[in-house]
Amino acid sequence: MKIALFATCIVDAMYPSTARATVSILERLGHDVVFPAGQACCGQMHLNSGYFPEAVPVVRNHVEAFEAEEYDVAVAPSGSCVASVKHQHAMLARTVGDADLESRATAVGVRTYELSALLTDVLGVTDAAAQLGSWYPHRVTYHPSCHGMRLLRLGDRQADLLRSVEGLQLEPLPEADQCCGFGGTFSLKNADVSSAMLADKNANIAATGAQLCTGGDASCLMHIGGGLSREGSSISTLHFAEILASTREHPAPPPDAIRGRTRNAARLAGKAHQ
Amino acid sequence: MSARTEILDRLRSALHDAPEAPEIPRKYRHTSGMNEAELIELLRDRLLDYKAGVSVVDEASVPARVAELLAGTASYVVPAGLDARWTALAPGRVVDSPEEPLSVEELDGADAVVTGSAAAVAETGTIILDGSPGQGRRACSLIPDHHVCLVRAGDIYGVLPEAVRRLDVTHPLTWISGPSATSDIELQRVEGVHGPRRLDVVIIRS
Amino acid sequence: MSSTYLGMPGVPVFGSGNLHTAEPFPVAARRELDNEQLRANLGHATHTIRDKRLRVVAELPDWEELREAGSATKTAVMARLPELLEEFEGNFTARGGIIHWARDAAEANEIVRELIRDAGADEVVKVKSMATQEIGLNEYLEEQGISAFETDLAELIVQLDHDKPSHILVPAIHKNRSQIRDIFLREMPDVDPDLTDTPARLAEAARLHLRRKFLSAKVAISGANFALADTGTLAVVESEGNGRMCLTLPETLITVMGVEKLLPSWTDLEVFMQLLPRSSTGERMNPYTSLWTGVTEGDGPQNVHLVLLDNGRSAALADERGRSALHCIRCSACMNVCPVYERTGGHAYGSTYPGPIGAILSPLLTGITSEENASLPYASSLCGACYDACPVKINIPEILVHLRSEDVQSRRGTKKVPGQMDVAMKAASWVMGSGRRMALVEKALPLGKLAAGPDRKIKKLPGVAAGWTRSRDLPAPPTQSFRDWWAKEHEQTASKEQA
Numbered sequence: 018m019k020i021a022l023f024a025t026c027i028v029d030a031m032y033p034s035t036a037r038a039t040v041s042i043l044e045r046l047g048h049d050v051v052f053p054a055g056q057a058c059c060g061q062m063h064l065n066s067g068y069f070p071e072a073v074p075v076v077r078n079h080v081e082a083f084e085a086e087e088y089d090v091a092v093a094p095s096g097s098c099v100a101s102v103k104h105q106h107a108m109l110a111r112t113v114g115d116a117d118l119e120s121r122a123t124a125v126g127v128r129t130y131e132l133s134a135l136l137t138d139v140l141g142v143t144d145a146a147a148q149l150g151s152w153y154p155h156r157v158t159y160h161p162s163c164h165g166m167r168l169l170r171l172g173d174r175q176a177d178l179l180r181s182v183e184g185l186q187l188e189p190l191p192e193a194d195q196c197c198g199f200g201g202t203f204s205l206k207n208a209d210v211s212s213a214m215l216a217d218k219n220a221n222i223a224a225t226g227a228q229l230c231t232g233g234d235a236s237c238l239m240h241i242g243g244g245l246s247r248e249g250s251s252i253s254t255l256h257f258a259e260i261l262a263s264t265r266e267h268p269a270p271p272p273d274a275i276r277g278r279t280r281n282a283a284r285l286a287g288k289a290h291q
Numbered sequence: 292m293s294a295r296t297e298i299l300d301r302l303r304s305a306l307h308d309a310p311e312a313p314e315i316p317r318k319y320r321h322t323s324g325m326n327e328a329e330l331i332e333l334l335r336d337r338l339l340d341y342k343a344g345v346s347v348v349d350e351a352s353v354p355a356r357v358a359e360l361l362a363g364t365a366s367y368v369v370p371a372g373l374d375a376r377w378t379a380l381a382p383g384r385v386v387d388s389p390e391e392p393l394s395v396e397e398l399d400g401a402d403a404v405v406t407g408s409a410a411a412v413a414e415t416g417t418i419i420l421d422g423s424p425g426q427g428r429r430a431c432s433l434i435p436d437h438h439v440c441l442v443r444a445g446d447i448y449g450v451l452p453e454a455v456r457r458l459d460v461t462h463p464l465t466w467i468s469g470p471s472a473t474s475d476i477e478l479q480r481v482e483g484v485h486g487p488r489r490l491d492v493v494i495i496r497s
Numbered sequence: 498m499s500s501t502y503l504g505m506p507g508v509p510v511f512g513s514g515n516l517h518t519a520e521p522f523p524v525a526a527r528r529e530l531d532n533e534q535l536r537a538n539l540g541h542a543t544h545t546i547r548d549k550r551l552r553v554v555a556e557l558p559d560w561e562e563l564r565e566a567g568s569a570t571k572t573a574v575m576a577r578l579p580e581l582l583e584e585f586e587g588n589f590t591a592r593g594g595i596i597h598w599a600r601d602a603a604e605a606n607e608i609v610r611e612l613i614r615d616a617g618a619d620e621v622v623k624v625k626s627m628a629t630q631e632i633g634l635n636e637y638l639e640e641q642g643i644s645a646f647e648t649d650l651a652e653l654i655v656q657l658d659h660d661k662p663s664h665i666l667v668p669a670i671h672k673n674r675s676q677i678r679d680i681f682l683r684e685m686p687d688v689d690p691d692l693t694d695t696p697a698r699l700a701e702a703a704r705l706h707l708r709r710k711f712l713s714a715k716v717a718i719s720g721a722n723f724a725l726a727d728t729g730t731l732a733v734v735e736s737e738g739n740g741r742m743c744l745t746l747p748e749t750l751i752t753v754m755g756v757e758k759l760l761p762s763w764t765d766l767e768v769f770m771q772l773l774p775r776s777s778t779g780e781r782m783n784p785y786t787s788l789w790t791g792v793t794e795g796d797g798p799q800n801v802h803l804v805l806l807d808n809g810r811s812a813a814l815a816d817e818r819g820r821s822a823l824h825c826i827r828c829s830a831c832m833n834v835c836p837v838y839e840r841t842g843g844h845a846y847g848s849t850y851p852g853p854i855g856a857i858l859s860p861l862l863t864g865i866t867s868e869e870n871a872s873l874p875y876a877s878s879l880c881g882a883c884y885d886a887c888p889v890k891i892n893i894p895e896i897l898v899h900l901r902s903e904d905v906q907s908r909r910g911t912k913k914v915p916g917q918m919d920v921a922m923k924a925a926s927w928v929m930g931s932g933r934r935m936a937l938v939e940k941a942l943p944l945g946k947l948a949a950g951p952d953r954k955i956k957k958l959p960g961v962a963a964g965w966t967r968s969r970d971l972p973a974p975p976t977q978s979f980r981d982w983w984a985k986e987h988e989q990t991a992s993k994e995q996a
Binding site for chain 3: 024026028029030031032033034036037052053054055056057058060062063064065066067068069071072074075077078082108112163164167168194195196198199200201202203204205206207208209210211212213214215216239240242243244246247
């Protein structure tokens with residue numbers, strides 16, 4: 018299958034190892050991965066902040082970038098960005114009265130999958146250890162991000178994949194369904210409420226005894242990780258794609274090596290891909 | 292322009308896009324398919340959960356059961372039209388009728404009230420009074436602190452839609468699901484506020 | 498039919514009364530967040546109710562079907578609102594009820610005052626009502642020399658404490674039992690001085706306090722949960738029996754209700770009376786529901802009035818993308834599950850309507866530019882818990898985003914200098930509108946190291962981003978974007994294949 022990768026802007030610019038891990042997983046399963054070069058961002062930040070006219074060129078760019086490429090399905094390692102592509106793009110086009118963009122955006126949205134949904138529903142991955150060689154011998158807890166949970170109805174897909182990773186001990190997160198408080202510009206405009214939500218989330222994470230918190234959205238993990246780092250916590254964060262990509266031969270960095278790891282991780286993930 | 296005309300005009304112009312009224316999908320349950328024994332058991336369970344008292348009796352045992360429930364009661368109200376046999380063994384009966392209605396003070400002075408009911412919903416533990424003879428006006432079943440309510444098994448329905456479709460809503464309706472209660476303090480349910488603090492339901496088997 | 502209906506949008510007429518926040522939400526939220534007791538009380542209460550709601554909702558195999566029916570019914574009501582109001586009016590009036598129409602809060606208040614005067618009363622008992630809260634009826638009546646006694650336990654607590662409600666269902670949710678005992682000891686003249694803080698004792702104290710009032714009141718004021726167009730029936734849903742007291746004992750009953758509360762027919766109640774109790778108090782059914790149709794001889798009030806209130810509802814109805822906010826049945830499930838409400842409480846929202854529904858309803862009723870109401874749609878992380886919990890499926894997150902766009906739009910051109918956020922969004926739109934430009938900007942990623950400390954963390958950001966670094970670090974960006982890596986990787990692969 019030919020799979021178009023939508024890296025998402027935050028992963029592209031801040032967490033490239035997550036995109037490389039995604040490529041690595043899909044290639045391991047024998048699929049061709051293409052990267053539509055024109056892609057940039059889903060436009061969610063503009064949309065959710067109410068800047069509709071400014072969101073239009075971003076959405077249009079996304080639609081054009083993915084129309085320009087030949088592929089069977091598109092995938093992104095993010096529940097939030099996929100929800101935006103699937104639900105918000107057409108809504109925006111409708112709102113600004115662009116029927117042509119609306120139908121084109123709908124067509125792109127229909128073929129776009131969140132990573133765990135693609136792996137589970139389309140590619141038939143049920144046992145990451147057996148099918149991907151996934152190995153990550155650490156105590157991990159998992160935060161299900163809101164948009165994946167409520168807009169995409171991902172259910173237990175991400176958690177089930179994690180449970181099937183060899184050596185991984187998944188610690189249940191109390192009040193897992195509670196928002197971490199990120200919410201895009203919410204974390205800036207209502208920084209105090211956002212911080213209060215984050216403090217509770219991180220207290221729950223700490224209570225699990227896990228060494229690392231994983232999830233399916235780099236933005237939420239950046240938020241959670243940013244708070245943990247400020248608190249001086251020893252708990253780190255890592256996208257679940259990187260855990261699935263981790264093998265005995267090319268392991269993802271262990272939890273204690275992740276904090277402030279950007280450079281090392283990039284090198285390790287690069288190696289893993291080769 | 293009158294307020295009426297102006298508001299209706301505002302509303303009409305608010306619907307400038309002429310939105311369509313959709314068909315209402317009614318795929319929810321309209322019947323429960325339960326038999327009498329199941330209905331009684333479910334109703335009993337729900338009412339007990341609300342901290343109501345529940346007895347299930349044959350018609351012949353109603354007078355004795357009512358008398359037991361009213362033991363120690365100096366006086367109790369019955370609405371006109373309630374089968375006199377049901378309260379025959381309990382002394383202290385005072386009748387409230389449209390011709391001779393009791394005053395609020397008299398109702399407040401009674402220890403209890405005994406009424407019939409129009410319908411009951413098992414799944415929600417709800418008893419419905421519609422003001423027909425034997426059920427009385429609304430004040431009757433409200434002011435006395437103890438309500439003994441008779442429910443015929445044949446009037447119990449499994450789910451709300453079954454009951455709703457058998458009632459005449461132009462009668463004043465009172466739906467009762469347990470004794471009065473409040474969740475206003477820390478969202479914890481506490482039984483017993485302004486309405487009757489004690490509710491005893493007597494379910495009469497067919 | 499009206500002859501003036503022209504089939505085009507009129508100028509929306511917004512509502513007035515207790516629908517505004519006087520200070521921006523973040524400012525109010527910050528103050529409330531500092532109140533540890535408040536947060537403890539709210540956390541405890543909202544968690545209790547969430548669990549109860551989930552339990553009773555899970556019991557029903559057809560919950561989603563009921564939500565679908567509820568949502569479609571309300572959509573139909575909005576589409577047919579003028580004709581349904583006329584149908585209701587005809588039926589209510591035919592059975593002896595009297596209808597009054599009020600364009601706004603002030604008009605509704607005056608109507609109620611006149612009706613109380615006509616009844617020769619100078620005090621009234623009240624059953625909890627959001628509509629009268631919204632129009633500020635109690636304050637108005639007090640100015641006019643009429644005492645209004647709230648009879649719902651939580652409303653009574655709030656009134657005795659000279660406080661404001663902070664939740665639409667449980668107005669005193671921000672108070673715990675010992676605070677309530679203290680209020681009763683302080684404010685109830687004939688209270689037992691040995692009153693304890695057990696909820697049952699507190700409820701009994703309220704019973705004793707209000708009993709005489711109920712039995713002697715001449716006039717009662719209520720709201721209504723539902724109005725049935727095909728029969729002219731009104732419904733009040735309650736728990737304590739204070740509603741039954743008010744609706745049954747006085748000679749005169751005045752109900753104040755928003756025009757959007759209609760349901761087309763009596764059988765629609767079979768849907769809403771399954772949705773409402775489970776969503777609000779987490780009960781299978783609330784203890785008492787009263788339905789009345791005009792006047793019934795020999796049973797209950799013989800003077801039955803209804804004040805139908807617009808107060809901005811027509812303006813909300815005119816907003817095609819916001820009008821479904823009027824579907825709200827005031828169950829409060831959205832606030833009980835909202836992570837923002839849980840931490841700030843209801844007072845931070847200023848308006849009578851707090852929480853997620855308030856964040857959309859208040860600005861829809863008043864207009865987005867009114868006072869500080871434009872700050873309300875931003876009081877959400879868009880986590881979507883409210884939409885999932887809403888029994889009539891109001892897509893609150895989508896309306897929040899819609900209202901944010903209205904806010905941004907309303908500010909365009911009015912400011913001489915665009916704000917930092919405007920500039921940032923404009924710039925980001927230009928960059929993110931093209932993969933090529935994005936790639937160009939990403940070339941500068943290594944510069945991010947300069948902002949980071951030796952631990953490769955950014956601890957202080959300027960301007961609008963400063964809120965982030967108040968409690969969070971930001972990792973230093975990587976030296977190479979994914980895009981860059983991919984391009985090089987594929988160039989390598991391509992050149993290997995050629996060789």
